[in-house]
């Protein structure tokens with residue numbers, strides 16, 4: 001069974017404080033010694049001292065008890081440094097984790113609401129520190145005193161201790177049965193508090209717009225609604241507090257009643273003395289009763305708050321699970337976009353909106369459009385480097401995220417405008433995507449894209465390319481990357497203005513080579529002549545993308561006709 005996330009979060013942050021907590025526990029044992037001994041010493045003082053007519057003996061036992069209380073007081077003083085050593089680092093590490101997690105989530109929220117959430121979780125982390133501090137200070141003290149009283153009681157009269165333990169266990173059982181309901185309702189209270197922060201922040205941020213639209217009543221109603229919901233959540237939580245009545249009756253009043261009722265029987269049949277009865281009453285009144293009362297009143301609320309606030313922080317810290325990498329492979333190089341929408345951030349206007357596109361295997365598609373209309377963004381989406389916010393992209397009918405990542409990388413090659421040429425031989429540069437390529441394949445690629453002349457000029461495939469490409473021109477670098485794409489195993493090649501430094505004739509030759517090598521070719525066109533060569537043309541301009549052929553688009557789109565006209569003039 002795994003622990004709840006709240007407990008795991010607390011454990012993670014307390015892990016480094018075990019040495020301090022061990023010392024805290026050790027001093028707690030010393031601190032509860034007077035409680036443990038009080039009933040036993042009181043019984044001796046009464047039976048062997050005051051009732052036996054030996055007042056000094058009785059006072060002597062009480063003096064021993066007083067000395068033990070002094071030892072307990074020293075132990076209480078020693079508890080505080082270890083308390084601080086436990087709680088202060090907890091706050092620092094918790095705040096670091098939750099604020100980092102909340103900021104990571106900001107990208108998916110409105111900034112105002114996210115800001116409110118960050119301040120809320122910071123407050124909640126501070127609340128955890130305060131609650132753990134109070135729990136370790138007060139509840140720890142009372143619970144250890146209660147436990148010491150029960151052990152002392154067991155030594156005094158096992159039968160009496162048994163009766164009292166049963167009653168206390170019953171009380172705690174009733175309390176435990178209601179705790180989950182209380183936690184649920186208290187969690188609703190905390191959620192509503194956060195909601196108030198978010199709604200109020202949104203209204204305050206937009207207060208000028210609210211005034212301009214005379215929407216004060218609407219804004220007030222929106223805030224009022226969440227405040228009312230919060231009030232109802234608080235009332236629902238308050239209604240669960242009646243459970244303290246049966247718990248206190250069973251845990252506090254019934255044991256005392258049992259002691260009084262059973263006293264004659266215990267005296268007659270079990271030899272219980274008056275001193276032992278007084279000692280037992282002392283354990284009940286000074287040890288058990290305050291412990292149970294505080295646990296149910298302040299301690300209950302405190303532990304409840306701690307459970308709920310920690311649970312909330314654990315939700316904030318939970319890192320969304322990464323989907324497992326895909327394992328599928330694509331059988332064909334047909335690529336499809338279905339209702340794809342993409343924006344660079346949740347609040348930004350989409351660059352691509354509801355785009356559907358089918359590029360069958362073996363097709364040559366050109367993408368054209370004015371600058372900034374999303375052509376490079378589309379190239380990255382089709383290559384699987386960006387993920388659509390809505391819709392999906394498939395290769396051979398398989399959604400890109402379902403494909404085995406290595407298969408995806410080897411199936412689609414994206415060649416950007418900036419050529420990547422690295423230090424090594426020309427062969428190393430050409431076979432970068434296909435290290436197994438043999439000499440005939442290299443010759444074929446170089447001849448196909450028009451690189452042979454450069455190969456000869458450089459002195460063959462084993463010639464060295466210096467770091468950064470040396471004095472190779474931009475066009476020569478582009479030719480090298482085009483030959484690299486030709487040699488690659490990719491069945492889909494996406495050229496993102498990858499021929500921009502080539503003259504039109506060399507560009508045409510390279511594009512035709514890549515189009516006829518097999519597979520699918522997508523060209524983000526640098527010149528309109530690229531569109532003339534393609535089977536299909538996608539025009540990106542404005543909200544509705546247009547798909548057609550070079551001929552049909554000239555009649556269907558004024559922008560396309562302008563682009564063609566501009567190019568030819």
Ligand SMILES: Nc1ncnc2c1ncn2[C@@H]1O[C@H](COP(=O)(O)OP(=O)(O)OP(=O)(O)O)[C@@H](O)[C@H]1O
Nearest residue numbers: 344345351369370371372373374375376377378540
């Ligand atoms: N990484 C990014 N973060 C935020 N916005 C971006 C990013 N990359 C591009 N954009 C924006 O997305 C829009 C489309 O850009 P993109 O580069 O896809 O257009 P394009 O049609 O290829 O332009 P160009 O022809 O000038 O290269 C532009 O408004 C651009 O500013």
